[in-house]
Amino acid sequence: MNFLEEKGRYRGIFAWIFSTNHKRVGLLYLVSMLAVFSAGVILGLLMRLELIAPGQTIVTARAYNSLFTFHGILMIFLFVIPGLSASFGNFFLPIQIGARDVFFPRLNLLSWWLFISGAILLLVSLFTKDGPADTGWTFYVPYSIRTGTNVSLTLFAILLIGFSSILTGLNFVTTVHRLRAPGMKWFRLPLFVWSLYATGWVQILATPILGITFLLVIAERFFGIGLFDPARGGDPLLYQHLFWIYSHPAVYIMILPPMGVISEIIPTFARRTIFGYKPIVFSSLAIAIVGYLVWGHHMFTSGMSDTAKFIFSLLTFFVAIPSGIKVFNWVATLYKGSIELGTPLLYALSFIFLFSIGGLTGLVNGALATNVHIHDTYFIVAHFHYTMFGGAAFGFFGALHYWFPKMFGRMYNEKFAKLGWLILFIGFNVLFFPMFILGWQGLPRRYYDYLPQFQTGQVISTIGSWLLAAGIILIFTNLIRSIIHGEKAGKNPWGGTTLEWQIPSPPPPENFEEIPLVEHGPYDFGRKG
Amino acid sequence: MYMRQKDGHIVSYGTYIAVWFGLLVFTILTVAVAGINIRVISVIAPLLIAAIKTLLVLSFFMHLKYEDGNLKMMLSGAVVILAIIIGFTFLDISFR
Amino acid sequence: MPDADIDIAVENEKDYTGSKIGMWLFLFTEMLLFGGMFLLYSVYRSIHPQDFHNGASELSIMIGTVNTIILITSSLTMAISISATQKGSRNLSTIFLALTIILGLLFLANKCFEWGDKFHHGIYPNSAELLKDSSGKVLFYGLYFVMTGLHGLHVLVGVILLSVMLILVINGKNNRKDYIKLENSGLYWHFVDIIWIFIFPLFYLIT
Numbered sequence: 001m002n003f004l005e006e007k008g009r010y011r012g013i014f015a016w017i018f019s020t021n022h023k024r025v026g027l028l029y030l031v032s033m034l035a036v037f038s039a040g041v042i043l044g045l046l047m048r049l050e051l052i053a054p055g056q057t058i059v060t061a062r063a064y065n066s067l068f069t070f071h072g073i074l075m076i077f078l079f080v081i082p083g084l085s086a087s088f089g090n091f092f093l094p095i096q097i098g099a100r101d102v103f104f105p106r107l108n109l110l111s112w113w114l115f116i117s118g119a120i121l122l123l124v125s126l127f128t129k130d131g132p133a134d135t136g137w138t139f140y141v142p143y144s145i146r147t148g149t150n151v152s153l154t155l156f157a158i159l160l161i162g163f164s165s166i167l168t169g170l171n172f173v174t175t176v177h178r179l180r181a182p183g184m185k186w187f188r189l190p191l192f193v194w195s196l197y198a199t200g201w202v203q204i205l206a207t208p209i210l211g212i213t214f215l216l217v218i219a220e221r222f223f224g225i226g227l228f229d230p231a232r233g234g235d236p237l238l239y240q241h242l243f244w245i246y247s248h249p250a251v252y253i254m255i256l257p258p259m260g261v262i263s264e265i266i267p268t269f270a271r272r273t274i275f276g277y278k279p280i281v282f283s284s285l286a287i288a289i290v291g292y293l294v295w296g297h298h299m300f301t302s303g304m305s306d307t308a309k310f311i312f313s314l315l316t317f318f319v320a321i322p323s324g325i326k327v328f329n330w331v332a333t334l335y336k337g338s339i340e341l342g343t344p345l346l347y348a349l350s351f352i353f354l355f356s357i358g359g360l361t362g363l364v365n366g367a368l369a370t371n372v373h374i375h376d377t378y379f380i381v382a383h384f385h386y387t388m389f390g391g392a393a394f395g396f397f398g399a400l401h402y403w404f405p406k407m408f409g410r411m412y413n414e415k416f417a418k419l420g421w422l423i424l425f426i427g428f429n430v431l432f433f434p435m436f437i438l439g440w441q442g443l444p445r446r447y448y449d450y451l452p453q454f455q456t457g458q459v460i461s462t463i464g465s466w467l468l469a470a471g472i473i474l475i476f477t478n479l480i481r482s483i484i485h486g487e488k489a490g491k492n493p494w495g496g497t498t499l500e501w502q503i504p505s506p507p508p509p510e511n512f513e514e515i516p517l518v519e520h521g522p523y524d525f526g527r528k529g
Numbered sequence: 530m531y532m533r534q535k536d537g538h539i540v541s542y543g544t545y546i547a548v549w550f551g552l553l554v555f556t557i558l559t560v561a562v563a564g565i566n567i568r569v570i571s572v573i574a575p576l577l578i579a580a581i582k583t584l585l586v587l588s589f590f591m592h593l594k595y596e597d598g599n600l601k602m603m604l605s606g607a608v609v610i611l612a613i614i615i616g617f618t619f620l621d622i623s624f625r
Numbered sequence: 626m627p628d629a630d631i632d633i634a635v636e637n638e639k640d641y642t643g644s645k646i647g648m649w650l651f652l653f654t655e656m657l658l659f660g661g662m663f664l665l666y667s668v669y670r671s672i673h674p675q676d677f678h679n680g681a682s683e684l685s686i687m688i689g690t691v692n693t694i695i696l697i698t699s700s701l702t703m704a705i706s707i708s709a710t711q712k713g714s715r716n717l718s719t720i721f722l723a724l725t726i727i728l729g730l731l732f733l734a735n736k737c738f739e740w741g742d743k744f745h746h747g748i749y750p751n752s753a754e755l756l757k758d759s760s761g762k763v764l765f766y767g768l769y770f771v772m773t774g775l776h777g778l779h780v781l782v783g784v785i786l787l788s789v790m791l792i793l794v795i796n797g798k799n800n801r802k803d804y805i806k807l808e809n810s811g812l813y814w815h816f817v818d819i820i821w822i823f824i825f826p827l828f829y830l831i832t
Contacts, residue, residue, distance in 0.1 A: 103643050170650040177599070178643035205610050208654045212661035216771070224751030225767040227665060232767070233760020238668060241618050242661055292610055293617065305624035308617075539711045540704070549701040556693050560686065563830035575826035582822045590704045590815045597642075600649060607653045611660045615667055622668050 002409065002506040020105035021509060026091030027407070028112050033079050033087060034476070036119065037393075040074040041469060043067055048431075048465040051458050054450055064448040065134035066149070070122075072137030073154070077161050078119060080392050081250060084257035085203075086115070086168055088399050089196045091407060093172060095500045095507065096190045098181025098516050103174040107167050114164035121157035125150045136446060138247075141228040141239045145220050152221050155214040162207045162214075165253075169203025172196050181499075183518035187281070190498045190522040191274065194281050195260025198288040202249045202256075206292070210246035213239065240302055244295035252291040254388060255355075256284055258395025259326055262348045265402050266330050268496045269345035270337025273523040276329040283322035290319045300371045309368055316366035323359055327352060342494070343417040347398030350425055354390025358383055361436065376446075379439025385432045397424075397475065404479065405493045409505040410486030412478050420475035427467030434460045498522050538595040548589045555582050641805050648809040652816050655779075659820050662772050666827060669764045676761025680769070681831035685739065689829035692735050693821065699728035700818045703787075703811050710794060713801040722791050722807075725814065729784040736777050740770075769828055776824060779817050786810050 003023045010018050016028060047067050050057045059067065090108065094101050102108050126132045130148040133139075144151050176189070176197045189197075217239075219225050226232030228239045267274045274280065296304060296312030330352060339345070361383045364370050374380060405411050434457040439445075443454045450458070492501040499518075503511060559578040565571065588594040593601060670677045702724040709718035747754030750770055755763055790810045793799045799807040 103640075104647060107647075166654050170647060170654075173650060174643055174647045177646060178640055204650055204654055205607055205657055208657035209614070209661045212658050216665075219750075219771060225771060226750070226763050227669075227767050227771070232756070232763045233669075233673075234764065234767075235668070237621070238618075238665060241621065242664070245614050245618075245661075292613060296617070296621070303625075304621045307624035308621035311617075311620055539708055542705055542708060545701055545704045545708070549697065552697045552700075553694065556690065556697065559826050559830065560690055563686075563826070563832055566832050571832040575830055579823050579826055583819050586700060586815050586819055586822070590700050590818075591812055600646070603649065603653070607656060611657060614660065615664045618664055618668060619671075622671065 001508065002504065003509045004408075004506050006509045018109070020101075020109045022090050022094050022101045022105065022108060023407075023507060023509075025108050025112050026087055026089070029082060029086040029090060029115070030088075032112075032116060032119065033082060036074050036078040038472075038476075040071055040079060041472060043071040043074065045465055045469055047071060048462040050448070051450075052462045053458075054452055054455060056449075061448045062134060065136075065446075066132040068446055069133050069136050070126075073122065073133075073158065075388075076137055076250075076254075077158050078115070078122075080254045080388055081165060082115065082161075082168070083254055083392060084261060084396060084399055085172070085196055085199055085253075086111070086164075087396075088192075088261070088403060089168075089172060089257060092403065092500055093175060093193060093196055094179065095503065095511050096193050096498055096522075097176065097179060098184055098499055098512065098518060099175065099179035100510050100512070100515075102171050103178055104171050108171055111164045111167040111171070114160045114167070118157040118159075118161035118164065121153060121160065125153040125157065128153065138243060139214070139217060140243075141217065141220075141236045142230065144217055145229065152218050155218050159211055159214055162210055165203050166207045169200035169207075172200040173204065176200075181515050181518055185518075187278065188518055188521050191263035191277070191280055191284075192257070192260035192498075195256045195263070195284050198284045199253050199256045202253050202288050202291065206246045206249035206253075209242060210250075213242040213246070216242075237299070237303055240299050241295070244298045245292075248295035248298065249288075249291045251384075251387070252287055254392045255395075256287060258351065258392045258399070259284070259323075261395050261399040261402070262330060262351055263326075264496075264498065265344045265348040265398055266333050267523040267525070268402075268494050269340050269342055269348070270334050271340070271495065271525050272333055272337040273521070273525055274329065275332035275335075276325075277521065277523070279325050280329055283325045286322040287319065290315065290322070294319050297366050297371075300368060301375045313366055313368050313371075317363065320359060320363060320366075323355075327356060340494075342401075343412075343414060343421060344398050344402035344494075346418065346421050347394050347401065350421070351391060351394045351398060354386050354394060354428070358386030358388075358391055361386065373442075374439055376444055377439035378435040378443045378445055381445050382432050382435035382439060385435075389432075390428060397421075400479065402494070403500075404482070405489035406500055406505045406507070408483050408486070409489055410482050411489045411493060412482035412486055416474060416478040420471050420478060422471075423467060423474060424471030427464050427469070427471050429464070431461050431464030431468050434458075434464075497524055538592065540589065540592065540595070544589060548585050551585055552582055555585075644805045644809065645812075648812050652812060655816060659772075659775070662768070662775065663823070663827075666768050666772070669761070669768065670827075670831075673759075673761025673764060676759055677765050678831050680762055680765035681829060684769075684829050686829050688735055688739055689825055692732055693825045695728050695732045695735070696818045696821050699725045699732070700815050702728065703814050706794075707804065707808055707811050710799060710804045710807055711801055715794065715797070715800070719791065719794050722787060722794055726784055726787050726791065729780055729787070729814075733777060733780055733784070736773065736780075740773075772824055773828070776817070776820055779820070783810075783814050783817050786813065 003021060008015055008019070016024055019025065046058070047064070050059050050064055050067070090102070129150040131150065133147070133149045133151045133154040135144045135147060135149075135151060139151065139155065176193060180189070216225070216227055220228060226234050228234045228236055230236060263274060263280055294312055294316045296308050297316045300309055300313070361379070365374065365380065365383060401412065401417060438454055438457040441454070443450055443457075489505050491504055494501070499516060500507075502516070555578050559575050562570070562574045562578070565574070587604075593604070702721045706718045706721035706725060709721060743749065748766060749755065750767060755766055787810055790799060790807050793806065
């Protein structure tokens with residue numbers, strides 16, 4: 001009997017939403033997050049439809065501001081930040097270290113409940129007071145303090161979601177320290193586990209700063225405290241500092257787990273051990289730490305001192321190095337490997353390509369001279385979509401296909417999966433690549449209207465959004481169908497070597513009949529069985 | 530790699546009372562120093578004394594002295610991150 | 626080759642060290658939460674040193690010192706309570722835990738008195754009286770109310786938490802074999818003390 005079928009104290013939906021089993025919590029997150037992702041895509045499509053022509057097309061300017069605000073909030077706080085940690089991390093971290101569950105299973109369920117409560121409050125905020133927030137997901141003061149839209153409820157919802165993130169990080173760090181199976185030394189951990197560990201620390205140490213910052217904005221709106229209000233001597237720039245002190249490390253929360261998954265997929269589909277296991281480990285930790293030192297690069301044009309600009313720019317160049325190390329190691333792993341071009345590998349390869357474009361354009365953003373020209377333009381929009389979507393989300397879909405047979409005990413249709421990937425890949429590039437050019441030519445972001453000279457790029461981009469949506473629909477349809485009608489999958493359809501491939505698909509409720517004894521590293525393809 | 534449970538180390542009442550006494554002394558000290566009007570001292574001294582009091586509370590009341598190196602490293606790391614965050618903000622504020 | 630250690634790892638409910646690590650990680654998040662406020666404090670004080678000094682002189686050093694001594698003593702009683710449970714002295718543990726709660730309540734009472742006094746003089750966020758003052762003063766009081774307010778909230782939560790622990794000590798659920806909940810509550814309480822150890826000189830003793 002597997003974890004999907006297990007009968008406990010509760011019946012029906014309650015057996016899931018009151019379950020403390022990490023696999024059920026992981027799936028709860030997966031389903032919720034994919035629903036949110038779909039809503040975010042729809043908002044994106046609406047935005048692109050508005051932008052297909054200058055002037056008003058389908059919504060008012062005020063509504064457009066709320067569209068991009070919620071697109072950002074849903075995608076960032078409810079999809080990419082929880083990301084692979086909340087979904088696949090919950091499902092696979094215990095299994096990959098040889099444990100039966102996370103260290104604090106009830107806290108784990110609480111994390112999901114906080115996540116859902118935040119999502120519901122966000123939904124409520126659409127209909128209360130003056131309507132949904134229109135500040136952008138960055139909530140810069142003083143506008144976020146003055147606007148009549150329902151900023152306070154929105155911020156409170158994000159606070160709940162942030163607390164959910166903190167608890168997940170806390171749970172994972174404790175789990176990795178205390179529940180590794182006998183023989184599972186630190187340097188035998190799978191790289192996905194290392195990425196979750198590093199991410200957990202960032203969740204613990206960075207998220208509270210967002211908490212206090214948003215609390216202060218709420219306090220300012222309700223009590224007029226004045227800490228960010230220039231009329232009362234406050235410094236709006238301090239808001240930006242506090243906001244980015246969290247939100248920059250947050251992008252590493254978003255990208256480290258997907259990088260961890262790539263490190264799982266490539267050895268399996270190249271049938272070779274990973275090249276440079278320890279450098280990948282240390283580069284993950286380096287990214288987590290150096291990530292705290294660069295937040296000012298979001299504020300180069302805000303009025304910071306020259307000294308700050310210089311130092312933040314310099315450090316930003318350093319943070320690119322560990323990511324470069326990973327890319328070299330992944331490519332080196334493929335060299336002379338026995339390559340099987342399955343769907344997960346397609347996602348991994350496109351991750352490397354798209355994330356590299358995103359990362360390299362990050363260097364353009366990080367250089368002070370060029371930043372002045374492209375800050376707050378479409379160049380930035382393209383940059384972060386290449387890293388967050390081309391990187392994190394492609395990694396997410398890669399993980400979804402890689403671990404699908406394990407979670408559901410079924411295989412998806414390979415042909416449709418590959419076709420879905422292809423349409424998604426093409427659609428993604430048609431949608432976002434023109435934005436680099438538009439931005440370079442001077443088109444500002446978050447603008448509802450634009451000069452006619454930019455229309456060609458905007459039209460191409462909007463067409464790309466439709467292709468992208470088609471790809472996503474195909475991918476989801478394939479996967480959902482396969483859960484019900486797919487061919488049954490065995491323990492190890494890919495020939496993987498990490499612990500999750502040694503147990504049945506889907507896994508039994510307690511994961512292992514007997515806690516395994518680990519005697520070698522995670523990507524040992526030399527051994528049989 | 531595999532930690533067996535250990536019984537918690539029991540700190541004597543006497544040690545606790547001594548620490549408490551130390552904390553009281555430092556409290557009186559910090560109030561006394563508040564009278565001194567030299568710029569550098571008036572910022573550094575109270576912070577230093579607060580740090581010493583904190584170390585006393587951490588080491589004895591919170592048992593950190595008797596804990597595994599792991600925990601001490603984690604705490605140091607978190608404190609360093611906080612210091613960096615505040616310090617780097619001053620790169621902006623002090624040089625405007 | 627698999628040895629008896631394996632079962633210990635699996636019984637994570639009884640993993641005392643793991644539970645303790647979880648609590649410390651939570652305290653790190655609290656440290657960063659207050660850390661953001663300390664960041665704002667440092668910046669604004671460096672910009673308005675004179676206003677902050679004036680603001681500090683309007684606070685009662687005596688009440689501040691008394692409150693500091695109250696919290697420090699409550700940390701002592703908390704620590705003794707835990708040692709007592711470890712030694713199996715349930716009555717001693719109960720008494721000192723109750724003392725801790727009482728001291729916490731005393732702290733809160735003082736705080737109410739202080740704030741009440743300020744409100745009485747028309748000093749509260751966004752008050753007309755306060756806004757007449759220079760911006761440095763407005764910022765000082767903004768920070769004062771938010772930081773002591775957030776801290777006070779944490780003391781209140783602590784008092785409630787310790788009251789629950791008191792019940793668990795009295796009915797024996799916290800005992801010499803299993804006292805992790807009490808110990809973790811103690812860690813929380815000491816942390817709240819540490820935050821005050823910094824707030825006190827930074828708001829009351831600015832020369």
